Amino acid sequence: MKKVILSLTFGFLFVIANGQTREQLIEQAKAYSDSGDIVNAEKITKQIIDLDSKYESNYIYWSNLGTFQRNLGKQKESLNSYNKSIKLYDKFALAYTNRAKLYSELKETNKALKDYKTALEIEPFNQTALLDLGMIYVKQGDFVTARTFFEKLLSKYPDDYGAASNLANIKKIQGEFSEALIDFNILIANHPNEAILYNNRADLYLKMKEYDKAIIDINKSLEIDPDYLVAIITKGEIYYEIGDFENACKFFNLGISKGFQKERIATYLEKCK
Secondary structure, eight states: OHHHHHHHHHHHHHHGGGOHHHHHHHHHHHHHHHHTOHHHHHHHHHHHHHHOTTOTTHHHHHHHHHHHHHHTTOHHHHHHHHHHHHHHOTTOHHHHHHHHHHHHHTTOHHHHHHHHHHHHHHSTTOHHHHHHHHHHHHHTTOHHHHHHHHHHHHHHOTTOHHHHHHHHHHHHHTTOHHHHHHHHHHHHHHOTTOHHHHHHHHHHHHHTTOHHHHHHHHHHHHHHOTTOHHHHHHHHHHHHHTTOHHHHHHHHHHHHHTTOOGGGGHHHHGGGO
């Protein structure tokens, strides 16, 4: 909801002089958005738009409306709202990134890519577009392209957690273990309570065959989040690699009992029969 709130604030700057009614509605929409009451946020945003269909900043509210509708599962209405926003003002990067998120939910990846790239033409360092593009390419297994977007984002926003953590994982995948370790060390120093970071560094230590350090990290990950499925499986993998198949199977079976898909670790499970 952060993007909606920001754009509502941006819109507020344009409407103060236009009368108390609009101002009150904007404040109401923002309050509902802040509290997570999306149903009423949608309702009030429609009222803002209906005050004057020709109001110059309505593109902001159409984009906000689309996001409220998307969060309510109203995908068709959401797409219509984003389209109206872009039709009113085709240089509003937020509308493109919002519509791209909707296209991603609809599994229309090519349309999502196009919208994110249009947003970057408008704002070359748009954080949402760069991060989401990187994530799309990660899911496609195109780590080379994904890396370019994460690195570009970090060149301007070096503290971006999403980009930094994903870049560290890509370095690990690409065999740049020393560089990945440096990145994970920095991330953990800055985010010491993130279970996923300890799991990912444990996996890196596993690949580096530093099993003692891997165990320390995976135990820390599970201390933070005892039900973290990936960490449970990672712990099984560590035991598997050191030849302790009894403990490996214990954690594999624990993960499966909590919902992990056994097909993903079928090779490991051959030792558990």
